[in-house]
Amino acid sequence: MMRASNTSLTCLGLSVVALVACSGFMLWPAVAASDSRTAECGRLLARAAKHDVIVLERDRVRGDLADARASAARVLRTIPRDADQAHLMRMLAVGTGPDVGTQTIVAGVSLPATPAANSAFRAIPVTVEMKATFARVMEVLARAECDKRLVRPIHIAITRPAVDPSTARGGGGSNANPDTGLPLVEARIELDAVFGGAVAAAGEEQP
Secondary structure (H helix, E strand, O other), X not given: OOOOOXXXXXXXXXXXXXXXXXXXXXXXXXXXXXXXXXXXXXXXXXXXXXXXXXXXXXXXXXXXXXXXXXXHHHHOOEOOOXXXXXXXXXXXXXXXXXXXXXXXXXXXXXXXXXXXXXOOOEEEEEEEEEEEOHHHHHHHHHHHHHOOEOEEEEEEEEXXXXXXXXXXXXXXXXXXXXXXXXXXXXXXXXXXXXXXXXXXXXOOEOO
């Protein structure tokens, strides 16, 4: 049986070592590049996660801002430069119908809106007298309170007329619409509408 010489074994070992070394030299750059890419991917993923957090925070802030603006719009009112009585009349007037008997709107002479002697703001007193259902009276009040301009309630009186048995018919009584039987109340609403400056109550300028 033939046996390899020591020289052959040595050469074989050196060849294997050389092959491993060459393979190592060839693979090392790829391994290093892979590690670098892995580290870069980690950094990019971390930045992406931070970006997602920032986007969520931005959306939350935008939502809070929108809610704040909506809340401000519900309570803040503007003060127009002119009296604009026509707008007041249109805003307070209700249409005719079975739930409305009569309505009268009277605007008075403008008065100082504040006790300050040098105030530039004035107010038009407006009196609304109506005979209608309670719901329609509340509708007029809601219109005044929700109008874009500053309208201040001064006095509100709502009464139900006493029933006169001699005039009651159909079970509705004298305080009901004779055609529909809907119960009507008598209301007197006194308010004033502030004007005289171009500055809005929210701090914005009213053209």
